[in-house]
Amino acid sequence: MVIVGAGECGTRAAFALREAGYDGTIALVGSEAHPPYERPPLSKEAMTGEQAPSIKTIADAARLAEHRIDLRNSTTVLSIDRANRSVRLADGSDLAYDKLLLATGALPRKLPLQGMGGRSVCLRTFDDALLIRRHLRQGVRIAIVGGGFIGLELAASARKLGADVTVIEAQPRILMRGVPEEIAAVVHQAHVAEGVEIVCGDGIASMEDDGETVRIVLSSGRTVVADLAIVGIGAVPVTALAETAGLALNNGISVDARLRTSDPHVFAAGDCCSFPLAVYGDRRVRLEAWRSAQEHGALAARNMLGAEEAHATVPWFWSDQYGLTLQIAGLPDEGDRTIRRDLGDGAFILFHLKDDGRLVAASGIGPDNAVARDVRLAEMLIARSARPDLAALASTAVKLKSLLAA
Amino acid sequence: MSDWIEACAADDIDEEDVLRFDHAGRTFAIYRSPEDEFFATDGLCTHEQIHLSQGLVMGDIIECPKHNGRFNYKTGAARGAPVCVNLRTYPVKVDDGKVFIRMAD
Ligand SMILES: Cc1cc2nc3c(=O)[nH]c(=O)nc-3n(C[C@H](O)[C@H](O)[C@H](O)COP(=O)(O)OP(=O)(O)OC[C@H]3O[C@@H](n4cnc5c(N)ncnc54)[C@H](O)[C@@H]3O)c2cc1C
Ligand code: FES
Numbered sequence: 248m249v250i251v252g253a254g255e256c257g258t259r260a261a262f263a264l265r266e267a268g269y270d271g272t273i274a275l276v277g278s279e280a281h282p283p284y285e286r287p288p289l290s291k292e293a294m295t296g297e298q299a300p301s302i303k304t305i306a307d308a309a310r311l312a313e314h315r316i317d318l319r320n321s322t323t324v325l326s327i328d329r330a331n332r333s334v335r336l337a338d339g340s341d342l343a344y345d346k347l348l349l350a351t352g353a354l355p356r357k358l359p360l361q362g363m364g365g366r367s368v369c370l371r372t373f374d375d376a377l378l379i380r381r382h383l384r385q386g387v388r389i390a391i392v393g394g395g396f397i398g399l400e401l402a403a404s405a406r407k408l409g410a411d412v413t414v415i416e417a418q419p420r421i422l423m424r425g426v427p428e429e430i431a432a433v434v435h436q437a438h439v440a441e442g443v444e445i446v447c448g449d450g451i452a453s454m455e456d457d458g459e460t461v462r463i464v465l466s467s468g469r470t471v472v473a474d475l476a477i478v479g480i481g482a483v484p485v486t487a488l489a490e491t492a493g494l495a496l497n498n499g500i501s502v503d504a505r506l507r508t509s510d511p512h513v514f515a516a517g518d519c520c521s522f523p524l525a526v527y528g529d530r531r532v533r534l535e536a537w538r539s540a541q542e543h544g545a546l547a548a549r550n551m552l553g554a555e556e557a558h559a560t561v562p563w564f565w566s567d568q569y570g571l572t573l574q575i576a577g578l579p580d581e582g583d584r585t586i587r588r589d590l591g592d593g594a595f596i597l598f599h600l601k602d603d604g605r606l607v608a609a610s611g612i613g614p615d616n617a618v619a620r621d622v623r624l625a626e627m628l629i630a631r632s633a634r635p636d637l638a639a640l641a642s643t644a645v646k647l648k649s650l651l652a653a
Numbered sequence: 654m655s656d657w658i659e660a661c662a663a664d665d666i667d668e669e670d671v672l673r674f675d676h677a678g679r680t681f682a683i684y685r686s687p688e689d690e691f692f693a694t695d696g697l698c699t700h701e702q703i704h705l706s707q708g709l710v711m712g713d714i715i716e717c718p719k720h721n722g723r724f725n726y727k728t729g730a731a732r733g734a735p736v737c738v739n740l741r742t743y744p745v746k747v748d749d750g751k752v753f754i755r756m757a758d
Pocket of ligand 1: 253
């Protein structure tokens with residue numbers, strides 16, 4: 248078995264192969280120099296410590312060895328020879344496979360502009376995080392282009408370290424994609440209260456980076472000058488390998504519900520692929536979410552061993568900013584109406600329902616993990632296509648767990 | 654061997670639920686199983702330092718509220734990514750409607 252990409256998804260797949268009883272060889276090939284590590288802390292805890300960021304490893308050398316996983320880090324796969332079932336590595340050697348998993352992830356979307364230089368950066372890898380952290384200190388001017396999750400988490404972390412932060416979002420509000428307005432408004436308020444300036448509805452006309460400062464001219468004519476500009480405008484799936492090998496693409500590497508590509512010996516999983524989501528009538532989606540990357544890895548591994556198991560879980564996502572945690576189960580844009588449940592301390596959950604009463608998503612925000620339990624219970628209700636009683640959803644007098652039993 | 658410490662009243666915890674108990678600078682999680690038995694573990698997840706008491710109890714599983722890592726709270730065994738380090742467990746007894754736990758040193 249060969250796995251390309253030693254990120255969250257590829258690494259989970261390698262362990263899941265062993266958990267499923269597979270005894271043969273497993274090669275886990277990854278471009279990055281580090282052992283497999285978690286990305287979510289890179290915009291959160293890793294940034295706010297006094298010291299340089301520390302890496303949060305998924306599996307160290309001892310655990311990999313114990314499971315006989317052959318990690319080839321600092322190694323890029325150049326091409327796939329599907330006829331001979333082998334991959335070509337950057338050092339010119341070939342690696343044969345019975346089944347191949349592409350877990351190549353995604354990379355930050357680039358601004359379609361000239362003028363990016365040493366002071367305009369993106370965040371995806373630990374090395375990116377190290378570079379950004381070096382600039383964060385009291386009074387440094389940080390411009391964040393894009394009011395999505397990574398940009399906002401970085402804004403919160405940079406504020407914590409005393410930086411002056413301006414967030415520039417082209418859309419009329421932050422978190423336009425996938426987050427209900429009521430929840431985005433709470434996040435917006437939190438940033439404003441912490442002293443972050445958020446500019447919405449203004450695009451970037453030009454950006455000039457002379458290696459010391461970045462001058463960003465907005466569509467409105469306003470100029471923002473920063474010591475560091477961080478661009479967080481989404482991510483694009485890494486598909487070049489699959490494309491050159493002639494595999495079908497469709498907003499990422501296109502796979503079926505079993506995570507199989509157009510070649511039955513090749514699977515794809517995690518941020519790099521789009522797949523049909525059974526809970527929404529096989530709507531094709533590409534997710535960029537950590538738990539999903541793990542679930543995909545485990546599912547792909549079982550199917551590489553012939554399980555023929557279809558993807559059945561509900562998407563789930565979280566984000567941390569200041570003391571707030573936001574969690575979303577399902578895709579809120581599937582809903583026609585919402586019901587709000589207030590949990591106290593400012594925490595609340597929105598349940599997103601179809602007109603026919605079916606629960607399709609739940610999104611919540613609050614201090615610490617105040618919303619976690621109810622969002623998780625909602626996720627189970629969504630998976631069952633439940634049509635819960637609306638009054639029960641709105642009232643904390645009714646435990647959500649009791650709805651599951653119904 | 655340290656003494657039994659009174660943690661809470663049995664009625665403070667619903668069946669299939671969990672309660673946080675802090676004592677002597679440490680934090681614990683006390684569980685009441687669907688079979689009406691009581692158990693105790695360390696209060697913090699082994700992935701990040703997150704209080705498990707805000708998590709969800711299902712059968713003999715406690716699920717961490719932060720990233721859904723799972724443990725069997727009866728044995729402490731880690732039961733699902735991203736957690737791979739087991740939780741420590743502690744003896745529990747119920748006496749006269751009160752729950753006691755015995756801490757290891
Ligand atoms: C800063 C940040 C914060 C995040 N926070 C959250 C969060 O709070 N909540 C959440 O749910 N999700 C979060 N995510 C998203 C989550 O981290 C991703 O969904 C997850 O990492 C996807 O895993 P993956 O394995 O599919 O891809 P990746 O983690 O991107 O791994 C892919 C790996 O493949 C390697 N690779 C690519 N091509 C090749 C090749 N040809 N040869 C060899 N190796 C190759 C890459 O170098 C990379 O290491 C965050 C992401 C980032 C960047
Ligand atoms: S903190 Fe518990 S699973 Fe991550």
